[in-house]
Amino acid sequence: MGGVLEDALKQAAAWMATSGKTIAFTGAGVSTESGIPDFRSADGLWTRYDPAEYATLGAFRADPEKVWRMLAEMEEVFAAEPNAGHLAMAELEAEGGLAGIVTQNVDGLHQAGGSRAVVEFHGSGRSYSCLSCGASFLRAEVRVMEVPPHCPGRAGQTCGAILKPDVVFFDEAIPPQAISQTERLVRGAELVLVVGTSCEVYPASEIPQQVRARGGRVVEINLDPARGLAPHLSLTGRFSEVMPRLLEQWRSMHS
Ligand code: OAD
Numbered sequence: 001m002g003g004v005l006e007d008a009l010k011q012a013a014a015w016m017a018t019s020g021k022t023i024a025f026t027g028a029g030v031s032t033e034s035g036i037p038d039f040r041s042a043d044g045l046w047t048r049y050d051p052a053e054y055a056t057l058g059a060f061r062a063d064p065e066k067v068w069r070m071l072a073e074m075e076e077v078f079a080a081e082p083n084a085g086h087l088a089m090a091e092l093e094a095e096g097g098l099a100g101i102v103t104q105n106v107d108g109l110h111q112a113g114g115s116r117a118v119v120e121f122h123g124s125g126r127s128y129s130c131l132s133c134g135a136s137f138l139r140a141e142v143r144v145m146e147v148p149p150h151c152p153g154r155a156g157q158t159c160g161a162i163l164k165p166d167v168v169f170f171d172e173a174i175p176p177q178a179i180s181q182t183e184r185l186v187r188g189a190e191l192v193l194v195v196g197t198s199c200e201v202y203p204a205s206e207i208p209q210q211v212r213a214r215g216g217r218v219v220e221i222n223l224d225p226a227r228g229l230a231p232h233l234s235l236t237g238r239f240s241e242v243m244p245r246l247l248e249q250w251r252s253m254h255s
Pocket residue numbers: 026027028029030032033038039040041044051055104105122168169170195196197198199200201221222223224225226237238239240
């Protein structure tokens with residue numbers, strides 16, 4: 001770690017130590033070190049699949065088997081473990097330094113790492129819905145060995161339609177509960193940590209700007225800077241290294 005990053009870590013920790021409310025806004029980059037590819041980096045999912053063809057509800061309705069070829073890769077997330085960054089973030093929350101996380105991720109790794117106040121802005125891959133009969137299942141309940149998974153049906157009725165994970169596709173609305181939980185978190189936030197996200201997807205990308213518009217600070221932790229974010233401070237590096245260092249610095253300044 002160079003001196004520049006060290007200085008930036010100290011500055012960020014000092015701001016966090018005096019911030020009345022700090023929140024985090026996270027994306028796929030927090031999970032790459034857990035073995036899950038992100039979307040827009042060199043080996044990201046969208047370099048291999050065109051999201052217009054593979055990540056819309058319209059595409060799913062038209063050809064669910066095709067969309068499941070992309071979703072099958074996302075299923076790998078369920079074998080993944082939280083990394084040192086997830087764990088540090090959970091400790092920061094437990095010690096009173098973080099009010100909560102709004103994540104665009106559907107992998108559940110913040111929760112697996114011990115974070116409690118987590119808003120899943122783009123839904124969750126841990127549950128499925130049937131677009132045909134309306135049934136809902138936890139992934140663990142369906143226990144499908146096959147991809148794509150088929151609906152077991154409900155109330156004694158057989159169904160058999162291909163299930164859709166409860167992730168938010170590009171032409172779907174953000175779940176209303178996620179919107180209201182996010183509003184609650186953003187309200188009064190004096191600092192937002194923007195972590196592992198390119199901030200390219202609207203409306204999630206508005207979250208840092210909402211904090212800034214209300215006078216809060218924006219601190220970025222990313223390998224590649226997010227275009228258009230214009231943070232007050234940038235910590236360039238890997239989440240699994242930077243986040244534990246930031247926690248350490250915050251602990252040394254926080255009384
Ligand atoms: P992106 O793939 O667009 O951005 C990932 C960001 O994480 C990039 O800025 C990387 O530089 C950074 N990054 C990668 N590995 C990192 C690491 N180890 N440490 C720190 N930073 C790292 O992913 P998102 O911004 O999450 O939505 O994408 C947003 C949304 O686009 C996703 O939720 C998904 C996708 O389409 C939907 O499908 C609706």
